[in-house]
Amino acid sequence: MNQSDVSKAGRPRGSSRAMLQEAAAELFLEQTYASTTIEQITRRAGVSRNTFFNYFPAKSDLLWVEVDSWLLALPSALKAALAGGTAQATQPTDAIRHALLALAGGIPAGDVPWALTQTELMGTTLELQASALSRFTTHGAVLTRAVERAAGRQEGDLLAQAFAVAALAASCAAALAWAGAGVARGSLVPFLDAALSPVCDGFRPLLPTR
Amino acid sequence: MNQSDVSKAGRPRGSSRAMLQEAAAELFLEQTYASTTIEQITRRAGVSRNTFFNYFPAKSDLLWVEVDSWLLALPSALKAALAGGTAQATQPTDAIRHALLALAGGIPAGDVPWALTQTELMGTTLELQASALSRFTTHGAVLTRAVERAAGRQEGDLLAQAFAVAALAASCAAALAWAGAGVARGSLVPFLDAALSPVCDGFRPLLPTR
DNA sequence: TGCAATTATTGGGCTCAGCCCAAAAACTAG
DNA sequence: CTAGTTTTTGGGCTGAGCCCAATAATTGCA
Numbered sequence: 001m002n003q004s005d006v007s008k009a010g011r012p013r014g015s016s017r018a019m020l021q022e023a024a025a026e027l028f029l030e031q032t033y034a035s036t037t038i039e040q041i042t043r044r045a046g047v048s049r050n051t052f053f054n055y056f057p058a059k060s061d062l063l064w065v066e067v068d069s070w071l072l073a074l075p076s077a078l079k080a081a082l083a084g085g086t087a088q089a090t091q092p093t094d095a096i097r098h099a100l101l102a103l104a105g106g107i108p109a110g111d112v113p114w115a116l117t118q119t120e121l122m123g124t125t126l127e128l129q130a131s132a133l134s135r136f137t138t139h140g141a142v143l144t145r146a147v148e149r150a151a152g153r154q155e156g157d158l159l160a161q162a163f164a165v166a167a168l169a170a171s172c173a174a175a176l177a178w179a180g181a182g183v184a185r186g187s188l189v190p191f192l193d194a195a196l197s198p199v200c201d202g203f204r205p206l207l208p209t210r
Numbered sequence: 211m212n213q214s215d216v217s218k219a220g221r222p223r224g225s226s227r228a229m230l231q232e233a234a235a236e237l238f239l240e241q242t243y244a245s246t247t248i249e250q251i252t253r254r255a256g257v258s259r260n261t262f263f264n265y266f267p268a269k270s271d272l273l274w275v276e277v278d279s280w281l282l283a284l285p286s287a288l289k290a291a292l293a294g295g296t297a298q299a300t301q302p303t304d305a306i307r308h309a310l311l312a313l314a315g316g317i318p319a320g321d322v323p324w325a326l327t328q329t330e331l332m333g334t335t336l337e338l339q340a341s342a343l344s345r346f347t348t349h350g351a352v353l354t355r356a357v358e359r360a361a362g363r364q365e366g367d368l369l370a371q372a373f374a375v376a377a378l379a380a381s382c383a384a385a386l387a388w389a390g391a392g393v394a395r396g397s398l399v400p401f402l403d404a405a406l407s408p409v410c411d412g413f414r415p416l417l418p419t420r
Numbered sequence: 421t422g423c424a425a426t427t428a429t430t431g432g433g434c435t436c437a438g439c440c441c442a443a444a445a446a447c448t449a450g
Numbered sequence: 451c452t453a454g455t456t457t458t459t460g461g462g463c464t465g466a467g468c469c470c471a472a473t474a475a476t477t478g479c480a
Binding site for chain 3: 451477480
Binding site: 218219220221222223224226257258259260261264 | 425426427428429
C-alpha cells in the first residue's frame with residue numbers, strides 16, 4: 001500500500017542491495033557459491049551480516065536475481081497475451097507460449113544467472129532444472145491461474161496444472177541449454193520455442209478456449 | 211560391488227531405519243514436519259542423533275521415503291518398456307509413458323507420501339510440485355538418458371531433456387491431484403495417464419524411434 | 421579360544437543459515 | 451528541537467549437516 005516508491009521518512013537505505021550483489025558475484029568467481037558465506041559477502045560489501053537479510057530472504061536468492069528480474073514482467077505479459085492483444089491469442093496454450101516467448105525476447109544474451117553458470121556446484125543438470133522450477137514457483141502460480149482462467153477450468157484442474165508445470169519445466173530445460181551454449185549463445189527465444197512448442201501442441205486440443 | 215545384500219562381517223545394524231521412519235511419522239502427526247527436530251526423532255527411536263545420518267542423508271528425505279521406494283523400480287520398468295517387451299513400445303515417448311504407468315499401477319492407494327500430505331507446510335501446491343521435481347532428480351536423469359538412447363539423440367539434446375522434464379512435471383501434477391483426491395482416490399494410473407498423455411502426444415512426432 | 425578385520429553406533433565439537441530482539445543511527449515532518 | 455519512522459547493527463539463539471575419533475558388536479581365520 002505504501003512501501004512502493006520512496007518512503008519519505010526514516011533512515012535511508014545504504015543502497016546496499018547492488019553492493020551485496022557485486023560482492024557476491026566477485027566471491028562466487030573467486031571461490032564457489034557453496035564455499036562463500038554470507039558473512040564474507042557482507043564484510044566485502046561493508047555492511048553487517050544481519051543487513052543481508054534486509055535485502056535477500058536467503059543466500060540462494062543471489063543465484064536467481066536475474067531470473068527474478070526477468071519474471072517481474074510475467075503477469076503483464078500474460079495479461080497482454082490473454083487479452084488478445086492484436087494477434088492470434090485465441091487459444092490458451094498459444095497465449096501462454098506467446099507470453100513466454102515475448103518475455104524471453106527481452107532478455108539480453110549477456111547476463112546468464114548464477115544459478116545456470118554454477119551448474120557443477122549444484123549437481124546434475126536435471127537437479128538444477130528442478131531447483132530452477134522451485135524458484136519459478138511464485139510466478140508459476142500466476143501461470144497456472146492464467147491457464148485456468150483462459151481455458152475456463154476450475155481451480156486445481158489437473159489438465160491446467162499439468163500444462164502449466166510441464167511448460168515451466170520445458171522452459172527450464174530451454175534456459176539451461178541456452179546457458180550452456182557458451183558465449184555465442186544468441187537469443188533465448190529459439191531454445192524456448194523448440195522446447196515449449198511440443199508441450200503446447202500436446203495440450204492444445206484438450207484445453208480449448210472457454 | 212560388495213555393499214549389496216547382507217555384508218557378512220561387522221556390527222549389525224540396529225534395524226533402526228524402520229524405527230526412525232515410525233518415530234518421524236508419529237512426530238509429524240503430533241507436531242508438524244517443520245517443528246520436528248532430528249534430535250526428537252532419534253530420541254523417540256532410541257538412537258543417537260548421529261545415527262540418523264547413517265540412514266538418511268537429510269531430514270527432508272523422510273518426506274520422500276515412499277516415493278523413493280516407488281521409483282526404485284524405475285530403471286527396470288524403463289528397460290522393459292524400451293526393450294519392446296511384448297507390447298507396442300516402438301515409440302520412445304510411448305515407451306516412457308507405459309513404463310511410468312506400469313510403475314503407478316504398482317502403487318497402493320493407501321500410502322500417500324508425507325510430502326504430499328503436508329502440503330500446507332510447504333507453501334503453495336506448485337511449490338510442492340517443484341520440490342517433488344527436485345527429489346525426482348536422480349531418477350529423472352535415468353529417464354532422460356532412456357529418452358536419449360531410445361530416440362537416438364546425443365547427450366544433452368534439448369528435445370530429449372525437455373520431454374523428460376516435462377513428463378516428470380506432469381507426473382508430479384498428477385500425483386498431487388491424486389493425493390488431494392482424499393480417501394476415495396483410487397488408483398494413481400488414471401491421473402497419471404491424463405496428465406502424461408498430452409505431453410507424449412506433443413513430443414511424439416519430434417522424437418521418432420532411432 | 422583368541423585375534424584381526426569390518427561395520428555400526430556414539431559422543432563431542434564445529435560451521436553456517438536463518439531467525440529474533442532490542443538498541444542505536446539517520447533521516448523527515450512538525 | 452522533538453517526535454515518529456525506518457534502517458542498521460550487535461548479540462544471541464536454534465537446528466541442520468558434517469567430521470573425527472572412540473567404542474561396541476559381529477564374522478572369519480588361525
